Amino acid sequence: MGMLAAVAVGALTAIQARINGNLGTRLDNGIVAGFISFASGLAALIVITTLTKSGRSGAQRLVTGVRERRIPWFLLTGGLAGAFSVATQGLTVGIIGVSLFTVGIVAGQAVTGLIIDRIGYGPAGAVAVTVGRAAGAALALVSVAVVLTGDLLAQTPWWILFMPFGVGVGIAYQQATNGRLGMLVGNPMTATLMNFIGGTAVLTIAALISVSIAGPTNPWPTEPWLYVGGVMGVAYIFVSAAVVHRIGVLLLGLASVVGQLAASVIIDAFFPASNPPAWWQSTLMVTLALAAVVTATVPWR
Numbered sequence: 001m002g003m004l005a006a007v008a009v010g011a012l013t014a015i016q017a018r019i020n021g022n023l024g025t026r027l028d029n030g031i032v033a034g035f036i037s038f039a040s041g042l043a044a045l046i047v048i049t050t051l052t053k054s055g056r057s058g059a060q061r062l063v064t065g066v067r068e069r070r071i072p073w074f075l076l077t078g079g080l081a082g083a084f085s086v087a088t089q090g091l092t093v094g095i096i097g098v099s100l101f102t103v104g105i106v107a108g109q110a111v112t113g114l115i116i117d118r119i120g121y122g123p124a125g126a127v128a129v130t131v132g133r134a135a136g137a138a139l140a141l142v143s144v145a146v147v148l149t150g151d152l153l154a155q156t157p158w159w160i161l162f163m164p165f166g167v168g169v170g171i172a173y174q175q176a177t178n179g180r181l182g183m184l185v186g187n188p189m190t191a192t193l194m195n196f197i198g199g200t201a202v203l204t205i206a207a208l209i210s211v212s213i214a215g216p217t218n219p220w221p222t223e224p225w226l227y228v229g230g231v232m233g234v235a236y237i238f239v240s241a242a243v244v245h246r247i248g249v250l251l252l253g254l255a256s257v258v259g260q261l262a263a264s265v266i267i268d269a270f271f272p273a274s275n276p277p278a279w280w281q282s283t284l285m286v287t288l289a290l291a292a293v294v295t296a297t298v299p300w301r
């Protein structure tokens with residue numbers, strides 16, 4: 001069940017990336033799009049937490065744990081990675097497409113997940129570096145290197161291509177941090193709430209700075225589906241926090257790739273980006289990323 005849940009997390013991540021990417025393009029401001037996504041998710045979480053007994057109990061344990069210093073301060077920082085993730089979606093996905101964005105995340109998650117599992121930062125404790133895990137992380141890096149062999153690098157600013165890798169690094173840290181916090185408070189929903197509180201705070205400041213420098217955004221679009229990215233974020237962060245202690249950070253990240261890639265390929269086919277990679281690059285990147293998942297998850301003797 002843990003691996004199937006991770007696949008669902010990946011599919012939701014890809015769909016959210018396209019929604020926030022489209023919203024960022026329509027507003028002409030990816031940071032404001034990220035703020036909208038996080039703020040709407042936070043509003044939904046506040047309602048759920050208030051109306052459920054488990055939510056209220058988890059929030060109380062969080063407040064008490066922080067006050068008594070039983071919960072380290074760094075376990076409250078998962079929202080920073082989430083804020084960076086949704087802001088990056090709004091800035092890059094409309095340009096490079098969901099497939100390339102997803103493959104960049106895969107590489108960042110694979111490498112960082114391997115390190116986090118090895119040092120024991122995740123809720124599953126220290127996980128040995130096996131041949132399969134190391135080879136899977138290496139294949140994920142190769143899948144990203146494919147994009148450097150074509151014309152996309154010359155046509156697209158370098159920071160747009162490398163930001164998805166940074167998102168993957170942040171997501172691996174976020175999953176481990178939220179998983180540990182969820183275990184301490186006994187409720188992954190509370191860890192998700194803390195994630196959205198921190199992320200919304202950061203994005204509020206970033207959005208105000210962005211608007212003050214770049215000017216007002218374009219008129220907000222009227223299509224309701226452009227504003228459901230936050231709710232999807234709530235769903236996949238909650239599920240991640242609930243299952244990461246069972247399968248580890250690396251396997252959570254790599255298993256979610258299956259859902260991410262399947263969803264991203266379909267999305268890019270129907271809603272192409274303005275400057276996507278060539279078809280052979282997309283095919284090769286997706287193939288290598290899937291090979292990374294299989295290599296890391298299959299038991300090796």
